[in-house]
Amino acid sequence: MLLKNEREEVIEYGKKMILDGLTKGTGGNISVLNCEKNLMAITPSGIDYLKLCPEDIVIIDVETGKIVDGDKVPSSESDMHRIFYKYRKDIKAVVHTHSKYATALSCTNQKLPAVHYLLAVAGVDVPCAEYATYGTVKLAKNAFKAMEGTKAVLLSNHGMITGGETLAEAYNITENVEFCCELYSISKTMGEPQILPKEEMEQMIERFKNYGKRTEEHEEI
Numbered sequence: 001m002l003l004k005n006e007r008e009e010v011i012e013y014g015k016k017m018i019l020d021g022l023t024k025g026t027g028g029n030i031s032v033l034n035c036e037k038n039l040m041a042i043t044p045s046g047i048d049y050l051k052l053c054p055e056d057i058v059i060i061d062v063e064t065g066k067i068v069d070g071d072k073v074p075s076s077e078s079d080m081h082r083i084f085y086k087y088r089k090d091i092k093a094v095v096h097t098h099s100k101y102a103t104a105l106s107c108t109n110q111k112l113p114a115v116h117y118l119l120a121v122a123g124v125d126v127p128c129a130e131y132a133t134y135g136t137v138k139l140a141k142n143a144f145k146a147m148e149g150t151k152a153v154l155l156s157n158h159g160m161i162t163g164g165e166t167l168a169e170a171y172n173i174t175e176n177v178e179f180c181c182e183l184y185s186i187s188k189t190m191g192e193p194q195i196l197p198k199e200e201m202e203q204m205i206e207r208f209k210n211y212g213k214r215t216e217e218h219e220e221i
């Protein structure tokens with residue numbers, strides 16, 4: 001079976017996405033890239049995530065967009081996944097969800113500002129891509145353009161999309177962006193949230209790169 005490991009990984013995260021409440025029904029989609037073969041494994045359209053099996057995952061050629069393996073219909077947003085693999089060398093996995101708070105913010109057509117330092121997993125902030133009909137190349141292009149310099153964007157009146165070096169990273173970004181959208185919404189009801197400065201967020205981005213690694217630098221308390 002072509003891309004067996006990638007298929008299994010896509011299924012694992014598809015289940016997680018439903019169980020973690022990050023999307024509803026068959027909404028959203030997940031894919032991962034195999035760099036050597038330049039093929040992507042993506043969830044099919046309209047199949048319950050909890051019932052997915054490896055044969056249901058569709059394998060697509062990144063260069064041509066043609067189906068290489070699978071008899072199911074690929075996700076309607078497969079071009080929105082493929083565009084990142086074709087033109088962003090730092091993105092090897094993509095997660096698209098309709099999570100509640102990110103989607104709510106996308107309906108206001110605003111970007112998510114740095115309301116919490118955890119947003120640095122995605123970037124300095126999370127822009128909102130211009131609206132286009134779901135499943136269109138226009139939406140793929142709008143998402144790609146808006147994601148320049150970040151790893152997440154809101155899709156106006158639709159949801160969010162994230163990308164990472166691995167599926168674990170893209171999924172982690174999705175969880176944190178959703179968390180920050182929720183915080184933003186709650187803090188807005190309490191007052192005007194204090195937004196972290198760009199310099200602080202840039203420092204956080206650097207710090208996250210070394211997260212879990214030992215450093216010799218130490219400032220005395």
Ligand SMILES: [Zn+2]
Nearest residue numbers: 028134158159
């Ligand atoms: Zn969608």
